[in-house]
Amino acid sequence: MRTAVSMDGLTKAYGRKLALAGVTLEIDRGITGLLGPNGAGKTTLMRMLATVLRPSGGALRLLDRDPRDTGERTEIRRRLGYLPQDPGFHQHFTAFEFVDYIATLKEWVDRDARHAEVRRVLRAVSLDEVAHRRIRALSGGMRRRVALAQALLGSPELLVLDEPTAGLDPQQRLQFRELVSDAAESSAVVLSTHQTEDVAALCSRVVALRDGAVAFDGSPAALADLARGRVWVSDMRDAGATVAWRTGDGAHRHVGAAPAGARIVEPTLEDGYLMLLGTAALPAVAA
Ligand SMILES: Nc1ncnc2c1ncn2[C@@H]1O[C@H](COP(=O)(O)OP(=O)(O)O)[C@@H](O)[C@H]1O
Numbered sequence: 001m002r003t004a005v006s007m008d009g010l011t012k013a014y015g016r017k018l019a020l021a022g023v024t025l026e027i028d029r030g031i032t033g034l035l036g037p038n039g040a041g042k043t044t045l046m047r048m049l050a051t052v053l054r055p056s057g058g059a060l061r062l063l064d065r066d067p068r069d070t071g072e073r074t075e076i077r078r079r080l081g082y083l084p085q086d087p088g089f090h091q092h093f094t095a096f097e098f099v100d101y102i103a104t105l106k107e108w109v110d111r112d113a114r115h116a117e118v119r120r121v122l123r124a125v126s127l128d129e130v131a132h133r134r135i136r137a138l139s140g141g142m143r144r145r146v147a148l149a150q151a152l153l154g155s156p157e158l159l160v161l162d163e164p165t166a167g168l169d170p171q172q173r174l175q176f177r178e179l180v181s182d183a184a185e186s187s188a189v190v191l192s193t194h195q196t197e198d199v200a201a202l203c204s205r206v207v208a209l210r211d212g213a214v215a216f217d218g219s220p221a222a223l224a225d226l227a228r229g230r231v232w233v234s235d236m237r238d239a240g241a242t243v244a245w246r247t248g249d250g251a252h253r254h255v256g257a258a259p260a261g262a263r264i265v266e267p268t269l270e271d272g273y274l275m276l277l278g279t280a281a282l283p284a285v286a287a
């Protein structure tokens with residue numbers, strides 16, 4: 001397979017705001033998870049991978065082609081699947097009509113072959129039974145899956161998914177993981193998420209963005225390892241922790257500089273991620 005994504009010093013400015021401040025990455029086969037707090041630049045990066053946004057500076061190659069060249073951009077788009085963070089729907093379309101419409105834009109000219117492909121991707125996201133319902137009558141999770149279905153059309157070589165699990169219930173999330181693992185056998189997948197469990201369960205590699213720059217790039221286990229020796233539990237809240245929260249069983253879990261004699265536990269990927277972010281972006285902390 002060609003190198004799916006190659007970025008060198010990639011920048012993006014919106015007016016005076018530098019949303020990406022020089023990102024250098026090579027992405028290949030497998031599933032790469034993009035983590036980062038809101039505003040870190042994930043969507044900006046993914047829109048560049050999807051050829052809908054031009055970089056302000058730096059070099060970008062997608063599937064060994066140059067997205068600035070009109071002809072090569074078309075070649076990239078033929079091999080690309082993209083799930084935007086906020087896909088605009090034609091609400092009066094049925095799920096089938098919408099995915100069929102996107103397939104038409106993707107140059108599936110032969111009607112029978114196109115319809116077969118539309119049915120295949122709708123079945124893959126378990127929407128075959130509601131395929132002929134109007135999108136406006138579908139639940140949020142179903143709409144998310146309609147959007148995912150169109151990204152899967154034609155088994156793309158590069159699959160770019162911006163927050164694909166947002167709004168999915170736990171069962172749908174499991175189903176999604178299976179779907180993406182299958183897709184990753186033949187393509188490079190880049191997905192952004194706020195769910196560290198998705199990354200732990202799915203990704204072979206995790207890239208964390210902070211303020212438009214790469215703050216971490218490595219395996220999920222290596223991200224968890226950032227917090228090794230720095231996660232402890234106790235019955236009382238420890239004021240010295242960088243982050244602390246009460247777990248379901250009533251114990252307090254802490255991340256930070258552990259005091260002497262602390263009950264150190266095995267770090268999770270989320271612990272490592274919180275360690276990386278420091279106090280800048282805390283989850284809801286239970287009092
Ligand atoms: N179209 C835009 N115009 C101006 N600023 C933008 C635009 N899109 C994003 N930004 C800014 O760029 C930064 C990165 O945004 P974004 O890529 O959406 O981050 P994320 O997806 O990680 O939340 C944020 O500060 C955001 O406000």
Ligand SMILES: [Mg+2]
Binds near residue numbers: 042043044085
């Ligand atoms: Mg975003």
